[in-house]
Amino acid sequence: MSELNVKFKDQHAAIPAPATVIDALKALDRDALKGALAAKVNGVEVDLNRELDMSDDVMSIEPISADSTDGLEIIRHSTAHLLAAALLDLLPGTKLGVGPALMEDPRYGFYYDVIAPRNLTEEDLPVIEKKMREMAKRDLKYRRDEVGKDQILDIFRERNEPLKCELIEEKVDGKASIYYIDGSPFIDFCLGPHVQHTGNLKAFKLLALSGAYWKGDAEREQMQRIYGIAFATQQELDAWLVQREEAEKRDHRKLGRQLDLFSIDDNYGQGLILWHPKGGIIRNEMEKLLREELERRGYSFVFTPHIAKRQLWMTSGHEDNYADGMYAPTSIEDEEYRLKPMNCPFHIGIYKSSPRSYRDLPQRYSEMGTVYRAELSGTLHGLMRVRGFTVDDAHLFVRPDQIHAEVADCLDLAIKVFDTYGFEKVKFELSVRGDASNKGYLGADEDWAAAEQQLASALVERGIQFERIEGEAAFYGPKIDIKIEDAIGRVWQLGTIQLDFNLPERFELEYTAEDNQKRRPFMIHRALFGSIERFFGVLIEHYAGAFPLWLAPVQVAVLPITDRINEYAASIAEELKSNGFRVETYLRSDKIGAKIRDAQLQKVPYMLVLGDKELEEQTVAVRHRKDGDIGVMSLAEFRERIAAERAARSL
Incomplete structure (x- = not known):
């Protein structure tokens, strides 16, 4: 009688053939079978009643429970x-x-x-x-x-x-x-x-x-x-x-219109975002925060074209593996070009522009790079799924002994940035090759083992709890996915730290090692937000449009009670603007209640209500959008208060 060798975790069993996945789990762990909906056999998802393949020497069986992703x-x-x-x-x-x-x-x-x-x-x-x-x-x-x-x-x-x-x-x-x-x-x-x-x-x-x-x-x-x-x-x-x-x-599409942040116009194309001035202010602050952190970490900022010769995408493998997501080629002087779906090959071009020594590594390139994906119209959704978007993209070219430190620094960056935005629950998932040997993974076994170990140790070293997911690595390397939980408990997949064994081979990247031999560098892809547009949509919904002061497109609304206060209101506004604050002055002849209501609807963090008393005493009556009236104070005192709040990027 033929037998099948099966295993689950540390348990092994030999069962008579033919047999199904259910038969295997009964022999290995009946408790695991109780909650199983399906299973992975050597990393491939199958039904529980699937007959096992006798051609495999040993089959790894992993039940898939209802409470798993x-x-x-x-x-x-x-x-x-x-x-x-x-x-x-x-x-x-x-x-x-x-x-x-x-x-x-x-x-x-x-x-x-x-x-x-x-x-x-x-x-x-x-x-x-x-x-x-x-x-x-x-x-x-x-x-x-x-x-x-x-x-x-x-x-x-x-x-x-x-x-x-x-x-x-x-x-x-x-x-x-x-x-x-x-x-x-x-x-x-x-x-x-x-x-x-x-x-x-x-x-x-x-x-x-x-x-x-x-x-x-x-x-x-x-x-x-x-x-x-x-x-x-x-x-x-x-x-x-x-x-x-x-x-x-909190729908970002509704709030985007209400707060005049962005629009999508079919005359220009679905999935293409028009950033309005107020949305542009927020985007600028988002990029400014990231740039400050990257400068501290020794990144170089680069800029690359939006199109490239078709041959580049053939070399990179995008043409073969990602053609459905790319826009059709266009011909220029008998040469074909395509819009870029990713920034990676351009950063590789910068790396290859000069000979590199082991002393030159790591090379850290960062770009707010706009890319284009041919998404189907039915999949588009506001800022969350678009056809043209900007990736906070970074590519690091490193020696094998530098992987751990660079990944650890990427983790520190993610924690610092998401904490600044007030995301208290950040989740990390480590996707590794596991036993899924039939998925066409590239690279040597020893490279995979070392890379997976370095990613895991970087997470452990920082005390980061993470979920290890077997068989879910990209075919070209293991990765860490970063997810955040928003104010109402939704989980969003955002950042990725991805090791890549593939592109350095395809583009024949090299550096001269200490022994004067040519070596391949490792490449790390790093993006925190995934896309600026999508993260902006997440922020709108997370804050319900009520952005903290440092992000708010209008930080202070100056509200004169009567027209005779307008001149004083204008002088207050100019004083604040000269100190770098974003201010709007409501000079129209409406009642003060209507002005306050409008400022509340626009979710302005602070309102300065000015009447005869404030004019006479040269003070301002301060109102907060959440806390209401917080008292009368001098302009200098108010300015000092919001300057400290802005500098600390307080929430």
Whole structure:
């Protein structure tokens, strides 16, 4: 009898073949099986009832629980399938597009794009959701088959699913998986994995309906997108719905209009941000803080073009691996150019412009570099997902013995900057190669082991708690992801510290080592915010538009009670402006209550209310947007107060 060798953590077992993942977990750890939705086999996510491959010598089995990020993604993707199944049951003839889980969009958890026999309305959502709940209660099985391309095409042609056929033609080469839900007309072409039964889906809600185009192309089929959310428990869903209600009050798109910070105009293009003067002030302060910190840490500031020859992107690998995210080439004097999706190759060009010695390293280049991504229109969302954005990009070229110190300094930088903005909960995740040897990782085993150890030791040395995630490293190196939790408990993926074994090889980077031999430097990609635009959107919602004094586009509003105080008000404003403060004077003939209300709506940190008494005594009556009236004082005293607040970047 053939046997399969399986392991989980430190436990090993030999089980009779053939066997499924469930059989393996029963032999290894029955307790781990109890909470499992799916599993990773040698780092690859699979269904629990997947038959194990006898060609592998030893299989590492790692259960995926409902309370993990991977588990939540499986729940959401399975719920998207449940949505499609319910819709097919209610409206036979519905054509299906795609239905992914959404893990980075705090507004939703999944969607499905469909072409229904009739136009769907918001009134349909409760009906569809009711059908989903009925199917969930029936505890229907998700089933998987693996079949050849021709057979899959025959299945979907017979079902008159042209969009699925198009995807199969594009993506399948050989065999692929299809999924069924028992007792339902639903079939989908999908990689999986999924939950075992619809009964595993206990907490979900349909949220919204919008228009979409197939593949985001306005020339293609018009579809309807049904959005929903799903969690492992009803308690999590209820908490999220409360959070969502608060988030709607803080929506950066609404506050952006109210506070005159930015706009998006279809005449210029969706996903392209027009920064208004007040938004520009905040952006300047954001960049100023980062620049100050980087100067202290010995970074050099560089500037690079927005386009480059197409050949550069071939050398970097972007052309092969990222073409869908890039804009089409343009021809200039018989040479093709492309807009840059990333800044890395340009910084490499600066490094290569001179011979480098071991004494020259590290080289630290920083750039506020604008890049361009061909995002589909259906994915765009205010400042959070755009087509043109500025990355607070840095690339460090280091010797192997410098990795630890440079990563540690990047961590210090992240902690300092996010603390300045008032983010008390910063989370760190270390993504490593693990046992996922089949993912095409580049680089020598010893380089991976050393790099992972240095990243981990830098985190430990600083007393930073972190989650180690096996099998989630990029193919070209391990990384540290930085996430922050905002004022209402939402978690945002922002910064990354990424080691790269790939680009130094592709571009043949070198330095002369101490023994006079040529060596490859290591490359570290570092971005704190991910993009200035996205972080600005996070800040708007985190502060609910009420920026601290140092960031506020208008720091002081001067409010004369009557017109005869206008001259005094103007002199107060000029005095503050001459000391570098951002001031607006409300000279219009409105009642003081209306002026205060307007300043409150604009979320100005301080208001100076000036009447006859203040004019006579040469004082100012100070009002704070949160604390209300805080007293009468001399202008010098007020100026000293806000100067200290500004210098400390107080919150």
